Amino acid sequence: MSVPDNVIQDELKPASFFKSLSIVDWVFAVLLLAGSVFAYQKYAYLMDGYEVGILFGTALSLVALGWWWKQTRVLMFAIAAISLLAILLYEPAIANLNKDGLFGRDAVAALSSLDDKTHSKFLFKYFLSSTSAIMWMSALFVIATFAYFFATFIRNEFAGKVASGLTWSATTMGFVGLMVRWRESYLIGADIGHIPVSNLYEVFILFAVVTALIYLHYEGKYKTKTMGGFVLLIISASIAFLLWYHFEKGAHEISPLVPALKSYWMKIHVPANFIGYGAFALAAMLGVAYLIRSKIEKSNPSSQAIQMLPSLNMLDDVMHKSIALGFAFFTIATVLGAMWAAEAWGGYWSWDPKETWALIVWLNYAAWLHMRLTKGWRGAPLAWWAVIGLFITTFAFLGVNMFLSGLHSYGEL
Amino acid sequence: MAEQGKIRQLTRRGILLDFLGSMNLAITILVIIAVASVIGTVLQQNQPYNNYIIKFGPFWHEFFKTLNLYDIYSASWFLVLLLFLVISTSVCIYRNVPVMLKDMRNYRLNAQLKTLRTMENSQDWQLSSDVQATENKIKQFLQVNRYQLREKQHADRKVITGMRGKWNRLGYMFAHVGIIVLCIGGFMDGTFDIALREWTGKSVVDINTELVKDMPEESQLKPGELFSFRGNISIPEGLKANFVLLQVREGRLVQYLPFAVELKDFRVEHYESGQPKSFESDLVIHDDQLDKPLEKTISVNYPLIYRGYHIYQASFGDGGSKLKFKVWPFNDYQLRTLDIDGVVQEERIIDTAKGQLTLEFVDFKKFNVFPAPKDDPQKRKFMNFGSSVVFKVRDSSGAAREYINFMSPVLQNERYVFITGMRTSVAEDYRYLHIPSDDNVSIDRFMKFHALLNNTPYVQKVAVETVNTILKDAPGGDQFRDNIIRVMMDLLDQFNYGGYQAIERYIRDAQVDNEQKRKMAEAYSKVLDTLMKSLYVEVLRQEGVDVEKGINRAQEQFYFDALDALRQLHLYGTPFYLQLTDFTHRESSGLSIAKLPGKNIFYLGCLMVIIGIFLLFYVTHQRVWLVMYTGENGASHLLFAGSGNRNQSDFRQHFQELSEKVDAILKA
Ligand code: HEM
Secondary structure, three states: OOOOHHHHHHHHOOOOOOOOOOHHHHHHHHHHHHHHHHHHHHHHHHOOHHHHHHHHHHHHHHHHHHHHOOHHHHHHHHHHHHHHHHHHHHHHHHHHHHHOOOOHHHHHHHHHOOOOOOOOOHHHHHHHOHHHHHHHHHHHHHHHHHHHHHHHHHOOHHHHHHHHHHHHHHHHHHHHHHHHHHHHHHHHOOOOOOOOOOOHHHHHHHHHHHHHHHHHHHHHHHOOOOOHHHHHHHHHHHHHHHHHHHHHHOOOOOOOOOHHHOOOHHHHHHHHHHHHHHHHHHHHHHHHHHHHHHHHHHHOOOOOHHHHOOOHHHHHHHHHHHHHHHHHHHHHHHHHHHHHHHHHOOOOOOOOHHHHHHHHHHHHHHHHHHHHHHOOOOOHHHHHHHHHHHHHHHHHHHHHHHHOOOOOHHHOO | OHHHHHHHHHHHHHHHHHHHOOHHHHHHHHHHHHHHHHHHHHOOOOOOHHHHHHHHHHHHHHHHHHOOHHHHHHOHHHHHHHHHHHHHHHHHHHHHHHHHHHHHHOOOOOOOHHHHHHOOEEEEEEEOOOHHHHHHHHHHHHHHOOOEEEEEEOOOEEEEEEEEOOHHHHHHHHHHHHHHHHHHHHHHOOOHHHHHHHHOOOOOOEOOOOOHHHOOHHHEEOOOOOOOEEEEEEEEOOOEEEEEEEEEOOEEEEEEEEEEEEEEEEEEEEOOOOOEEEEEEEEEEEOOOOOOOEEEEEEOOEOEEEOOEEEEEEEEEEOOOEEEEEEEEOOOOOOOOEEEEEEOOOEEEEEEOOEEEEEEEEEEEOOOEEEOOOOOOOOOOEEEOOOEEEEEEEOOOOOEEEEEEEOOOEEEOOEEEEEEEEEOOOOOOOEEEEEEOOOOOOOHHHHHHHHHHOOHHHHHHHHHHHHHHHOOOOOOHHHHHHHHHHHHHHHHHHHHHHHHHHHHHHHHOOOOOHHHHHHHHHHHHHHHHHHHHHHHHHHHHHHOOOHHHOOOHHHHHHHHHHHHHHHHHOOOOOOEEEEEEEEEOOEEEEEEEEEOOOHHHHHHHHHHHHHHHHHHHHOOOEEEEEEEEEOOOOOEEEEEEEEEOOOHHHHHHHHHHHHHHHHHHHHO
């Protein structure tokens, strides 16, 4: 029996990637690219060459992301649809307010402020303005946290699906909030408009959605919801901070940028950083889960609770993957930061506290990775270390701005 | 003997390399560097030494200084740590790379059955059909899965091995060589050659000299003398400079440039909130190498690179604005004012009744935008307080107070006031004095009123008149009236000297009981008030107000506001008020100029590290083995095994898929 070679090849080959793409994938890609061409045509006059590069680079990366991880296509579609709806509705609503003598910041505040009683349009007040979208995100994340724990507690598959759904929705609303906020900043004043990754309030939202996305990826890959509650705990903690920051400090107000931040570098440096922070935070929470489970296994091996917790091997594995992902992006972010510093401050490395703490975080995880790979460490010690790593990371992210002075002082509390 | 020595040498060298390249040493260094870095962020670096002495006391200050904790990142011990990291990484590379290179090429064709069987990922089939036919299929299958194959016929078995993802090993090289490269780049741009020059005595950091032209020879550096540097220079509009200042610990060095930078114009734009929105400088580079001067505008984030020198927009400030003042004396009842000129960052001496005082003009600001109070009647978010000047007044003992005066009156609580702030040290907040403005929104009436209060003969006259009118028919006669007049004069004296506090003190020290003190206070304040009101009416009359018709609300309000101001005047600390009357604004641009020859090497290192990390994390060096052998029972067997050097669970899954396919091929 002889079969022609090429037949065997076709049969045995892992399906070619491009051939495995469905029509939906292609429609998605075309829509996304069309969207970025549209954005380019409409806003090219506001962008420099680098920003055009970032625009199309982002579009291509998103296409790749959508092809590689199919669920994100739906996510992107939902974000785009809701954000566009909000943006389209904003225009006439603002025009109406202008007639009443409200302009710029006042007009946007009248539409978006949660406590403005006079002018709010129902849809804006309760759904579409960035502040409301962010409130939705906050509520959904907190509910999702409970839902995950509840689902693992009653071991109900449907409840688990609900928890995932809530997390996806929260992520959607978070991104919508950021998108709309971006637009709002330009409605307040052409000179004030900027991408919403410029201050602590904004990056906390970014942190929440990025962490959630990384989590959702592992959830899909490992087909388990048992890690969800733990990861969502840290997201909920950041939400708590966000709400405090909003209501106590009025941090949700959109403020203009200091000159040093007016740069295309911000658009890539900050998101890369937050993939790092998000991944490190996720790893730490899995570390917590690991420590809890191994403790229970030791003290009470037949406990029911063990069944509700993710397996140790999986936790160890995901923790490692997450730290690796975080390390890779944190490295990129730090290098981008150095390049930006070289353009804004006159030197790529000034031992400014924020830079230095980035280095500390980086060295810490480098040591972690080496212990795992070259010394073969596994399990509890690394879990502890991941948790400690989160404290170091948190200090780099928050503590530096709160306690130390330096060139990065625009993120003050 | 010779042989033995060689061996010992070898081993000694081996031990040293073992030590230097060990993971334990590497991790230890990483941790120490991290801890040292933490110290450097917690302890503010490069502050004036006095700050540290105040904070830590002389003993610890000396100790910290010896350890170089105030400039940790240029401390020699810190550099040695970094050097050790580089050495450790180099040794690590030196030891690992040959192994890894071999590993990339080694297909492990001699793997033993025993070993392969015990591997985590292995599966064995007993074959019924022809081995040869299936072998090709499996080989093809592995090839399309991007495995590169080699085979070897052993006496008892045939081994086919496949390998993919060997680039993972290059990742190690990229990442670790990258670290060294970036350290070298960073080191080139560090402060090592300044340290070297200081050490050899070629350069001495200057601590005291104010002006660059007075700096000693050994604190000056010719163009190109430093391999790399980063310095600052502030250039006023219209001037040029051919040097930068390098901050070294608490002193400075001056580095000359091979060209001069002229600031033609400086512009700053503000947001509505008064924050700077953008600032930019029109620079002109004067260089003999250029046919004509090079003009270029730089702004934040958009530097100019000229001949390897990076010129950045860093900050801005006052470049010597010209100011005009009117000096209102507080202790001259004839109110002889004086017109003087001043220039920001310069000083001048004025003679006062309290002796010579030095005025140091610190800063001038054209705008001062502050958030408006929440209940602002005009619903503004921000208000502009107008121009302001900051100056210091230093007496002959060297003690100084700092003042901030706003040029125009500012609307506060629906009336315009002149605001002036005072503090005795820069660490304090200003305490503000609000001087009311008169019907013409000028400061004149207040000054006249104040002068009148100090005009004793005149006050005496008014006091007599007032007492004689109000107490015309009072019992007690002239004696009583004289008494009252004396008390009046006394009280005003006290008030002028120390405000109400002085009067309170005066009452407190009286030898009477508390009840009487209360009565005294009441009486005194009435008496004083009466006198001051009479004097105020005098001022109004002199202004030409027809006081017989009564005074209006604003004029009445003025009296109370003036009283508030007068009450605090004794705390103000200078015998005059300096009114800014005119200015010619001149800005200066703060430039950062750097020469960083290691920058691109640093970036190259960074790029290598990033490439390396991605290869290390996302490529796995994977191997599979196919072994065909004859089992104990004489039947032919196929053993399929595999291993990956990363992500074991992923590889397990991958191997699972592979062996399922192999199984299918075998069964086909
Ligand atoms: C700041 C310095 C360093 C950084 C950022 C760094 C980075 C890395 C990274 C990212 C990995 C891959 C880890 C993984 O896949 O989980 C790695 C592996 C490794 N590193 Fe380092 N490294 C550094 C210093 C060193 C030093 C000083 C040594 C030697 C003592 C060393 C020895 C190794 C070894 C032996 C491996 C394993 C390579 C392999 O098996 O493929 N590293 N390093």
